[in-house]
Amino acid sequence: MQIHPPQIRRAGTEVEWRVTVEGLPGPPALWFRVDSRWTSLLTDLSDPALAALLIPAMAAGTDTRVAGPLSERLWFQLSGCCQPLLQRLLRGLHPIRIDARQLRDSGPRPAGVATGFTGGIDSWCVIADHHLAAAPQGFKLTHLVFNHVGSHGAGGERLFRERAQRLAPAAERIGLPLVLVASNLADFYDERLSYLHTHALRHAAVALLLQGGIGRYLSASTYPHDRAALTPASGLTCDEPLLLPLLGSGRLELFSAGGAYTRVQKILRLADIPETWQTLDVCIHADRAGNCSQCEKCLRTLATIEIAGLAQRYAAVFDLARYRRRGRLRYFAIVRHSRNDFCTDIAALARQRRFAWPWRARLYGWLRWPLTRLEDAVEALGIRRPLWLRALRALRRRQPKCIFIR
Known part of the structure; x- marks a missing residue:
C-alpha cells in the first residue's frame, strides 16, 4: 500500500x-x-x-x-x-x-x-x-x-x-x-x-x-x-x-x-448535572438519534437511575412507559444473575440502596439463569458474531416462557 x-x-x-x-x-x-x-x-x-x-x-x-x-x-x-x-x-x-x-x-x-x-x-x-x-x-x-x-x-x-x-x-x-x-x-x-x-x-x-x-x-x-x-x-x-x-x-x-469510575459511578455523578437531563444519549440503535429505551445500553442506564431513584430526571430523554412495559423486568432478571461487570455493578448498587426487586423479575431470573450463565461464558471466551449470536437466539426460542413477563 x-x-x-x-x-x-x-x-x-x-x-x-x-x-x-x-x-x-x-x-x-x-x-x-x-x-x-x-x-x-x-x-x-x-x-x-x-x-x-x-x-x-x-x-x-x-x-x-x-x-x-x-x-x-x-x-x-x-x-x-x-x-x-x-x-x-x-x-x-x-x-x-x-x-x-x-x-x-x-x-x-x-x-x-x-x-x-x-x-x-x-x-x-x-x-x-x-x-x-x-x-x-x-x-x-x-x-x-x-x-x-x-x-x-x-x-x-x-x-x-x-x-x-x-x-x-x-x-x-x-x-x-x-x-x-x-x-x-x-x-x-x-x-x-x-x-x-x-x-x-x-x-x-x-x-x-x-x-x-x-x-x-x-x-x-x-x-x-x-x-x-x-x-x-x-x-x-x-x-x-x-x-x-x-x-x-x-x-x-x-x-x-474517566477510568477512575465504574459505569454506575459515572451515571450517579452525571445525575447532578441538569444539562444531561435533556441531552443524554446512550442508545446503540444506528437508525435514528435519541434513545429507544429498549436496547441493552438504554436498559442498563434506565435500571441504574431507577434503582438510584433518579428516573424522573431523565423523563425528557427516555420513554419511561416503554421501559416499564417492554424491558424493565427482563433486564432486572439478567442483572440479578449475570457476572458481566456492568450487571454486577448495578446489582451492588441495588444492595446498597436496599432496592426491592419485583417478584416477577426474581421468578424470571431463575427461569433464565442457565442462558444468562451461557451468555457470560461466551462473552468471556471472545467468540465473535454471528455464530454465537445465532446459537443464543436458538436457545432463547427453546427457553421456557414466563407468563408474568411481557
Missing part, C-alpha cells in the same frame, strides 16, 4: 484533508472534512492516514509506504510495539513493514485540549471532570469533537448530521466549540473489522488530524482502568489505557480519561 502526501483544499464552506491510497481494497482516497473555521487545527502530516489505515493494511498483509511527511514517534510506535498488541487483540492481522522517507520531529505541543462528544455517559463524564469541575490548565477542555468514522452504522451521513444537530445546542450551553469531522474512513474496513473492535484507531486518526491546534486528546474510557484487559474478548475497549499512548505523536498526546 502507498499513502500519498496529504492535500488540504477548500470545498464550499468546508475544508477537505485528503490522501490518495494505492494497493488497498476500498476507495481511491481517504478524506476528512471539517468546517472552514477549523482549518488551523488541521495537520500537514500523514499521521492521520497511517493511523486510520494500519489495521486494514495489517488485515491485507500489505507493507506500507508513506510518501508524505510523518511524525517520527508515530512511525516508531506503529512499526514496532503497536502491531503485536493489535495482533493479540484482533484475529487475522499480519505484521507489516512501514517505509517512511520524510520522518519529522513534530515540534512543540499545541495548547488545545479536546475530547469526543457523543452525549453518552462516558463523554459527559470527561466533560464533568475536565470542564465543569476545576482541572489543571493543561488538561482543561478547549474543544469537543464529534466525528463520522463508522459509529453511525446504516444511518451513515444522515444520522451523523442528525445527531450533530442534537449535540450542538448542548455544547453551546456549556461553552465549548463543537468540531464536526466527516470522513470516508469506514469504507476501508470490511465486516471482519467491525467498529466495536477497531474504534480506538479510528478515533485516534481524527485526533491526529486535529494536531495542528490540539495537543492533548482525552478519549472517554468505557471501563475502569483496574479492569483493563489484553484479550480478544475485550476488543479495543478494555485495552485503551495500554493502546492510546502508543498512538500519539510529538505534537499530540492521547489519554484514556
